Amino acid sequence: xxGVTQTPKFQVLKTGQSMTLQCAQDMNHEYMSWxxxxxxxxxxxxxxxxxxxxxxxxxxxxxxxxxRSTTEDFPLRLxxxxxxxxxxxxxxxxxxxxxxxxxxxxxxxxLTVT
Amino acid sequence: xDSVTQMEGPVTLSEEAFLTINCTYTATGYPSLFWYVQYPGxxxxxxxxxxxxxxxxxxxxxxxxxxxxxxxxxxxxGSVQVSDSAVYFCALSDPTNxxxxxxxxxTTLTVKP
Numbered sequence: 001x002x003g004v005t006q007t008p009k010f011q012v013l014k015t016g017q018s019m020t021l022q023c024a025q026d027m028n029h030e031y032m033s034w035x036x037x038x039x040x041x042x043x044x045x046x047x048x049x050x051x052x053x054x055x056x057x058x059x060x061x062x063x064x065x066x067x068r069s070t071t072e073d074f075p076l077r078l079x080x081x082x083x084x085x086x087x088x089x090x091x092x093x094x095x096x097x098x099x100x101x102x103x104x105x106x107x108x109x110x111l112t113v114t
Numbered sequence: 115x116d117s118v119t120q121m122e123g124p125v126t127l128s129e130e131a132f133l134t135i136n137c138t139y140t141a142t143g144y145p146s147l148f149w150y151v152q153y154p155g156x157x158x159x160x161x162x163x164x165x166x167x168x169x170x171x172x173x174x175x176x177x178x179x180x181x182x183x184x185x186x187x188x189x190x191x192g193s194v195q196v197s198d199s200a201v202y203f204c205a206l207s208d209p210t211n212x213x214x215x216x217x218x219x220x221t222t223l224t225v226k227p
Contacts, residue, residue, distance in 0.1 A: 004157070031213065033214075033215075035217075040219060041219060042118075042203065042217045042218055042219035042220055043158075043203070043217040045214060045215075048212075048214065050212065050213075056212070058214070090157055090158070092157075092158075092215075094213075096213060100146040100163060100165040100207070101207075101213075102148055102150075102160040102163060103150075103158070103160075103205075103215055105150075105157030105158045105159065106157050107155070107156055107157045108156075108157055
């Protein structure tokens with residue numbers, strides 16, 4: 001019953017450092033996505049993917065890269081961390097082909113950039 | 115573009131009170147509508163959904179009806195419990211927008227004994 005697994009749960013970075021947030025799902029979902037959650041701003045879509053080898057930008061993609069080499073994994077890379085990237089990051093997945101499929105979320109990664 | 119507007123919070127209620135959290139949406143297509151709930155320290159999880167006009171989604175005593183004429187999907191519960199304290203998000207999935215989901219800002223509910 002793993003579902004969507006995110007690692008790490010917490011991370012502190014210094015400005016300019018790089019890191020990768022990991023996301024893996026075991027439900028064979030084609031669609032995977034990354035959101036950031038900030039107080040009073042709900043969830044904002046960073047990047048998403050509708051299948052292996054396919055990625056696209058969401059609402060707030062700047063400063064983040066993604067790749068999708070397998071169906072299961074969808075890592076999010078911060079190339080040069082900035083304090084504005086302090087946030088809680090959620091990975092979510094769902095099946096495609098039916099628009100009423102709900103998203104399945106991981107438990108989040110809380111990132112602090114100093 | 116798509117958007118979801120939720121009733122601003124936080125909302126504080128006494129146990130057994132009636133709950134309404136308002137949600138209205140704008141979409142270019144004919145979206146599916148969802149309510150998600152987030153408990154402290156966890157990710158969001160689906161509470162209920164509705165996929166077409168006049169559909170009623172329900173789960174754990176919560177209900178919401180898809181109203182196309184008013185573009186609304188208000189969440190209701192007749193008698194809240196302390197365990198319902200959480201953040202509630204209204205969301206839509208637009209089939210004309212690559213199935214991407216758009217979320218409201220969330221409403222924090224606190225239920226006091």
